[in-house]
Amino acid sequence: MxxxxxxxxxxxDDALLVLDTADRMARxxxxxxxxxxxxxxxxxxxxxxxxxxxxxxxFEVAAKRLSADVINFSARGSSVSKGESLKDTAQTLEAMxxxxxxxxxxxxxxxxxxxSWVRGSVVNAGDGTHEHPTQALLDAFTIRRRLGRLDGLAVxxxxxxxxxxxxxxxxxxxxxxxxxxxxxxxxTLVPLGISGWPVEVSYDLDAVLPxxxxxxxxxxxxxxxxxxxxxxxxxxxxxxxxxADRAALMPEHALVMHPGxxxxxxxxxxxxxxxxxxxxxxxxxxxxxxxxxxxxxxxGGSGAExxxx
Amino acid sequence: MTAVIVVRGxxxxxxxxxxxxxAGGTIAAxxxxxxxxxxxxxxxxxxGCADGTRxxxxxxxxxxxxxxxxxxDLHTHLREPGREDAETVESxxxxxxxxxxTTVFAMANTDPxxxxxxxxxxxxxxxxxxxxxxxxxxxxxxxxLAGERLAELGxxxxxxxxxxxFSDDGHCVSDALLMRxxxxxxxxxxxxxxxxxxxxxxxxxxxxxxxxxxARLGLPGWPxxxxxxxxxxxxxxxGHVGSRLHICHVSTAGSVELIRWAKAKGWRxxxxxxxxxxxxTEELVASYDPVYKVNPPLRTEADTEALRAGLADGxxxxxxxxxAPHASEDKETEWAAARPGMLGLETALSIVIQTMVETGRLDxxxxxxxxxxxxxxxxxxxxxxRDTAGFAQVGAPATLTLLDPQAxxxxxxxAVASRSSNTPYGGRTLPxxxxxxxxxxxxxxxxxxxx
Numbered sequence: 001m002x003x004x005x006x007x008x009x010x011x012x013d014d015a016l017l018v019l020d021t022a023d024r025m026a027r028x029x030x031x032x033x034x035x036x037x038x039x040x041x042x043x044x045x046x047x048x049x050x051x052x053x054x055x056x057x058x059f060e061v062a063a064k065r066l067s068a069d070v071i072n073f074s075a076r077g078s079s080v081s082k083g084e085s086l087k088d089t090a091q092t093l094e095a096m097x098x099x100x101x102x103x104x105x106x107x108x109x110x111x112x113x114x115x116s117w118v119r120g121s122v123v124n125a126g127d128g129t130h131e132h133p134t135q136a137l138l139d140a141f142t143i144r145r146r147l148g149r150l151d152g153l154a155v156x157x158x159x160x161x162x163x164x165x166x167x168x169x170x171x172x173x174x175x176x177x178x179x180x181x182x183x184x185x186x187x188t189l190v191p192l193g194i195s196g197w198p199v200e201v202s203y204d205l206d207a208v209l210p211x212x213x214x215x216x217x218x219x220x221x222x223x224x225x226x227x228x229x230x231x232x233x234x235x236x237x238x239x240x241x242x243x244a245d246r247a248a249l250m251p252e253h254a255l256v257m258h259p260g261x262x263x264x265x266x267x268x269x270x271x272x273x274x275x276x277x278x279x280x281x282x283x284x285x286x287x288x289x290x291x292x293x294x295x296x297x298x299x300g301g302s303g304a305e306x307x308x309x
Numbered sequence: 310m311t312a313v314i315v316v317r318g319x320x321x322x323x324x325x326x327x328x329x330x331x332a333g334g335t336i337a338a339x340x341x342x343x344x345x346x347x348x349x350x351x352x353x354x355x356x357g358c359a360d361g362t363r364x365x366x367x368x369x370x371x372x373x374x375x376x377x378x379x380x381x382d383l384h385t386h387l388r389e390p391g392r393e394d395a396e397t398v399e400s401x402x403x404x405x406x407x408x409x410x411t412t413v414f415a416m417a418n419t420d421p422x423x424x425x426x427x428x429x430x431x432x433x434x435x436x437x438x439x440x441x442x443x444x445x446x447x448x449x450x451x452x453x454l455a456g457e458r459l460a461e462l463g464x465x466x467x468x469x470x471x472x473x474x475f476s477d478d479g480h481c482v483s484d485a486l487l488m489r490x491x492x493x494x495x496x497x498x499x500x501x502x503x504x505x506x507x508x509x510x511x512x513x514x515x516x517x518x519x520x521x522x523x524a525r526l527g528l529p530g531w532p533x534x535x536x537x538x539x540x541x542x543x544x545x546x547x548g549h550v551g552s553r554l555h556i557c558h559v560s561t562a563g564s565v566e567l568i569r570w571a572k573a574k575g576w577r578x579x580x581x582x583x584x585x586x587x588x589x590t591e592e593l594v595a596s597y598d599p600v601y602k603v604n605p606p607l608r609t610e611a612d613t614e615a616l617r618a619g620l621a622d623g624x625x626x627x628x629x630x631x632x633a634p635h636a637s638e639d640k641e642t643e644w645a646a647a648r649p650g651m652l653g654l655e656t657a658l659s660i661v662i663q664t665m666v667e668t669g670r671l672d673x674x675x676x677x678x679x680x681x682x683x684x685x686x687x688x689x690x691x692x693x694x695r696d697t698a699g700f701a702q703v704g705a706p707a708t709l710t711l712l713d714p715q716a717x718x719x720x721x722x723x724a725v726a727s728r729s730s731n732t733p734y735g736g737r738t739l740p741x742x743x744x745x746x747x748x749x750x751x752x753x754x755x756x757x758x759x760x
Binding site: 130168 | 319522523527644646
């Protein structure tokens with residue numbers, strides 16, 4: 001594996017390897033010195049064309065815990081705003097010696113293009129409405145830690161599936177890992193070509209929740225309303241929001257997940273988001289472990305090992 | 310200039326080998342192989358040569374080659390004026406001649422837009438100066454392609470460019486009343502409105518064909534119904550006002566059905582399909598390589614199958630390239646930022662051979678009709694026979710192309726005559742190669758090279 005661009009092409013063994021490695025990385029967070037020398041001398045570039053403090057910081061912390069040098073490159077105020085192309089930017093960063101490029105981009109497929117222009121590894125940190133593979137990996141990691149397994153679980157993904165890269169990555173990864181996935185959304189927010197996906201589709205959240213082990217709520221962007229995807233926020237909330245009454249339909253062990261940031265009151269009630277069955281805060285912590293695992297596996301081993309060989 | 314050309318041993322429309330004698334812009338004699346020397350016109354030229362009053366007859370060995378009427382492309386983007394870095398009339402028509410074309414219709418979406426007599430005459434004159442093939446400018450339907458007010462259609466029609474085809478290509482004339490008026494107005498000079506069928510509200514932000522692949526790739530979908538809804542509406546309008554409508558770059562199976570229905574009604578609707586929609590499918594988009602980004606987008610296998618069937622049975626009248634050169638900075642970028650369009654002139658005939666001839670759907674007479682005669686009829690091109698029976702006859706225009714059907718060639722994007730290199734066929738081996746092109750008896754391409 002040279003790059004992590006998509007969970008659609010991630011094989012079961014590779015996915016399990018990431019999760020198992022993340023388990024080991026999580027122990028570093030609990031150790032007195034929370035740092036490994038593994039990627040000493042390596043350079044990781046965070047190439048962010050879209051604002052995302054949470055994801056960028058998570059990757060930065062992960063790289064630093066592995067002792068890599070980190071360069072944060074934000075499109076705002078950079079040469080990109082002067083008309084420099086993605087290709088120019090990629091080649092410039094590579095000339096500076098990037099071993100890995102973590103790319104967030106508003107255009108679907110941009111990290112794929114990047115991977116064809118650079119020699120280093122490319123990690124997709126979210127591209128347009130396509131994929132966000134490390135988010136899906138950290139979600140899977142979180143579920144496995146809480147429930148002990150993924151195989152055979154019923155996972156329900158709720159909300160704007162059409163525009164959600166988190167939903168796409170989770171559908172492919174969770175199915176590969178043996179979970180059964182159901183998506184619930186208004187028909188306007190379900191992709192027309194979803195029949196080719198390994199999922200069940202439902203428009204009725206209340207009917208699905210009692211058979212759900214994990215419910216993943218998706219973020220709904222307010223601008224969707226102006227494009228007539230649904231009539232009003234209130235109607236959306238009534239039909240697809242997760243309030244306390246709905247959450248009570250779920251089995252006792254069932255988890256509530258959200259990739260954040262949450263629109264409280266509309267997508268999810270505060271009482272549910274802050275309840276013990278919610279994993280929202282854990283997901284953030286686990287994100288660092290999973291991203292450490294990904295960087296470790298892509299960049300393959302420690303600077304110390306290279307020096308001694 | 311060569312006065313007399315003997316094309317020896319060529320097979321007109323794939324039939325028996327013949328010698329063709331080209332003189333005075335027409336076919337002066339058609340004889341059995343080896344018989345050309347006995348015709349008066351060659352003897353006369355040879356005699357004139359001896360006393361230095363005439364150039365010697367040029368003999369082109371065309372053994373094994375197929376002769377077709379000079380190809381006509383109803384849909385070419387030459388980019389001049391405005392984007393001469395991507396293409397010029399000179400470079401685009403070189404490409405055309407090398408692809409076997411003798412007439413190209415230059416689309417109006419230049420900068421400035423070809424919406425006045427001045428601009429269409431400029432493009433027409435640039436074509437004449439280049440001399441590689443005839444350039445017939447397409448006039449814009451609406452001023453600035455804005456879809457709000459009609460352009461001066463009549464002035465363009467009566468200009469030196471004698472415009473007969475009008476299109477806002479790249480944009481749909483989406484206002485139904487404006488479309489009706491345009492269809493009615495051009496009846497005065499038997500013009501045709503060529504519609505880019507795309508309901509704009511249904512394709513806002515669209516990046517590729519809507520369906521399973523778009524859902525997986527996370528690219529906003531361009532639904533088939535956005536094309537079909539406009540075709541249905543415009544066919545009804547055409548039937549209502551009794552005018553001529555041409556549908557550009559048909560891309561869906563549903564569109565083929567609608568055109569079949571409109572023709573069955575007796576309405577004057579014609580249609581074109583691009584070579585790339587006959588061959589390529591949306592699967593290629595999974596690479597996110599913008600060389601495959603085109604508008605309308607690449608569709609499904611079922612669509613290409615329906616398009617091939619529609620072209621074979623005449624529902625779709627002709628092949629048009631939608632040759633759309635783009636500078637590398639407009640293509641070597643992320644998918645969403647890339648401009649749609651691909652090169653087509655130098656590979657069109659090869660793709661038609663691969664998809665239609667090698668699959669047994671069209672013979673050479675069929676290829677001649679779909680790539681030369683039918684587009685000439687639609688675009689009112691003089692100097693082209695009305696049908697295949699009028700081709701390779703004494704007195705017919707000596708505007709033809711010679712093709713080696715056995716040849717195979719590997720496409721090198723950097724070796725094309727176009728100023729741009731955005732061909733989707735880079736590295737592919739394609740069948741057939743143009744050996745010579747003649748425009749009114751004058752060679753524009755010989756031995757596969759531009760003259």
